[in-house]
Amino acid sequence: MGGTVEVTGLSKTYGSQNIWHDLTIALPPGEITAMMGPSGTGKSVFLKSLMGIVEPEEGEVLINGVDMVSAKESHRLEMRKSFGVLFQDGALFGSMNVYDNVAFPLREHTRKNETEIRDVVMEKLEMVGLVGQEHKVPGEISGGMKKRAGLARSLVTDPEIILIDEPDSGLDPVRTSNLAQLLVDVNVLTDATMLVVTHNIELARTLPDNLGMLYRRELVMFGPREEFLLTDHPVVSQFMSGDPEGPIGMSEEVDHRRVGPRDLSPDGPYPSDTAVLSHHARAIEVLPRQLVPRDGQPRAAAERHRERVSSGAAQLYVADDDERERARANPVRDPLTRSLRSIGNVFAFALDTIRATFRRPFAGQEALEQFWFVVSVSWVPAILVAIPFGAVIALQLGTLTVQVGAQSFTGAASVLAVVQQAAPIVTSLVVAGAGGAAICADLGARTIRDETDAMKVIGVSPIQRLVVPRVLACIGAAVLLNGLVSVVGVVGGYVFNVMVQGGTPGAYLASFTALAQLSDLWVGELKAVIFGFVAGVIACHRGLNTAPGPKGVGDSVNQSVVITFLLLFFVNFVITTLYLQLVPGKGA
Structure with missing residues (x-):
């Protein structure tokens, strides 16, 4: 005999819209x-709730005695x-x-x-x-x-x-x-x-x-x-006969406004003309x-x-x-609660990604393919942005050092600014804007085609199979491109300072070697790792939680890029502040 399915008190809400409330049903095995x-x-949502893909706010779904609502995700995958x-x-x-x-x-x-x-x-x-x-x-x-x-x-x-x-x-x-x-x-x-x-x-x-x-x-x-099939219930009879007259209107919103409890009762037909109910009752006469x-x-x-x-x-x-x-009743969750829940979901998603990274089997081929893809769409924009970035930094710092009489420190200031700040930021913004956007669009398309849900049903974790390779690809691409952008930015600043501002090549290089430290390079690479992780996690999270339809995918891509940019600047501020407080400058 087949498995047992028992649903008790199930309630699900999307935003301010209640899908169903206190739903209780048991499927005969x-x-x-x-x-x-x-x-x-909410019929399709109900199916996904049975599988534990959609998480209701209340109730339980017992599959062979196991509650898919409260069970851990690893247990759900097994079930x-x-x-x-x-x-x-x-x-x-x-x-x-x-x-x-x-x-x-x-x-x-x-x-x-x-x-x-x-x-x-x-x-x-x-x-x-x-x-x-x-x-x-x-x-x-x-x-x-x-x-x-x-x-x-x-x-x-x-x-x-x-x-x-x-x-x-x-x-x-x-x-x-x-x-x-x-x-x-x-x-x-x-x-x-x-x-x-x-x-x-x-x-x-x-x-x-x-x-x-x-x-x-x-x-x-x-x-x-x-x-x-032999009931004379107004709603059921109207639906089974396909009659335009009755409680069911063109949309659920209209139904909610026009129908009261008595209108749905067999003892209280809708509309008041009993002929409509009689018509529905006659609609199904033979089983x-x-x-x-x-x-x-x-x-x-x-x-x-x-x-x-x-x-x-x-x-x-x-x-x-x-x-x-x-x-x-249509419960509306407080906006602040919804926001905090969304933030918590992102952090939980990031932790799940970290844990899944160390599980087996590891999708190595997928990670290499994604790494090559992210690098291929990011390296040209990264270089094109790095050249003017390095030139602008050299111009600004060169002008400032001349004004304060410290022109000999132009090289050190420019190189440190590029290695510690410009390179990681430029790299990560390009990775997020090019590779991250493409990753979000790809996962969003898979989501609206139910491919990710199909993976879950088969017992395969989309985080382990899809997210981990893409996040690692973003980290690897960010580290590689960070080094490339640092070199290009430093060379661009050097050329601009020497050829345009009339700086001395020897002084440019001497000031850099005098004040720069190896830890400056490492902090740049550390930023690249963290920024790449942030870009990959946000892109994957938005892709796997996209709203239905092409518009939903487009909105997710836009949100992914904007949220990543904001987080990168915040994280950069925190890391830079900690580094300057904890690592003494050379010669200090």
Whole structure:
């Protein structure tokens, strides 16, 4: 029998918007459950909450007795191996072909050899009708094929719990029917607990054993399919019949304003004209035939479901008026609390990155590829900025030293300013503005395509696999470019001082060797390490927490660059102050 899923008192809020409140539901083990509801009611968020990808403010989610809300992330990763998840758009890894996408969970979590892996992968690809397409990358196949490949990947480890988000999106009616039939056949073979989120009424009427509906921040109804479909509840009847007249309007915001508790009660129809309710009640008169396995063999889950219904153990749940009043509450978290929480999340993310750096396996190839990428997009801008930077510093300091009669110290002042201040700042700003922005955009695109969530479900930490290599790449690039910028800046300042300001080459070099220390060079490199770490962490954090859509990615990139710049100048001030206080000057 499949895994157990028990949800109690779950509440989730994004900013000032409450998604759902005090949500309680238990999925019958081994049975197929479908969850419906108008757009914007948080069905996909509910799926992610079950997997521990989204963290609710209140409540618990027990998966085989383990609370995914309070468990440590390492424990969550382990628990997610019992899940198979089909995301709405497939969530395939864009850099892998279809075969490698499907094989990925087996290579990560089993000791099967490649021959055994190929046998399993080809079996699943044949099951979903993708044999012959295994060599293609996701960009070369249609949306429906991506969804079928995602289903094949979700099944390779024979999961106890299968979650399916909008299985019909991107598929024509025939393939939707075939996919529904496939899900029934999978349930026969695995006896897995299955939860399907769908808007497809025909799918909801014929596929599941149980049905539920989310509406206005609450679970309106949940129970056996045969009772759910024959209800005269206004919201359920309107949704199942697709009638424009009734409590459900064009948007959730309108629904919240126009509907009261009595309007949602079967005893208090909406609108006041009872003809509307009568129309809804007549909309579902005959229980449609449920899908059966292709081979005709009995489905164990269906047998258990009939026993539960006949014994009275499975009863239809309908939200009462008191629950609706509680669901209407829309808690708004204090802005200061939200800000402090966001800052705390960044620090926690940085600590997780540091810890993950020392875990195995280490993504060495990914780190080298990212290092080469960051350096390739940063070294030219860094040099182009370093030359005028060194010249401007030489000009300013040369003019100042002439005014105070200390022209012989121009070289030392210029070189120290470049090595300690200009080089680390220029390097890190370029790394953040070029490499960091690209990293943020890449991770943001992966996030909105659900690739990072797919990694978590497979039991792979995105921090270890994606973040650590990119942060180390930013650190390595910052250290390398810091040395390059220091040389270019010093040479630029030297040339400008000697050729433009008429300085003496010997005096320029002599003052530098007289006052500079080796620790000055080390503090510049230390700054480069810290600045590179900050740039990498902020870029990755914003990328993995981007809002949906292209605009969300663009906003994350902009926030990444701005936040990094502000932090770099603050950290530079702190490090410089500590260095000047703790390290005495040469000759002091």
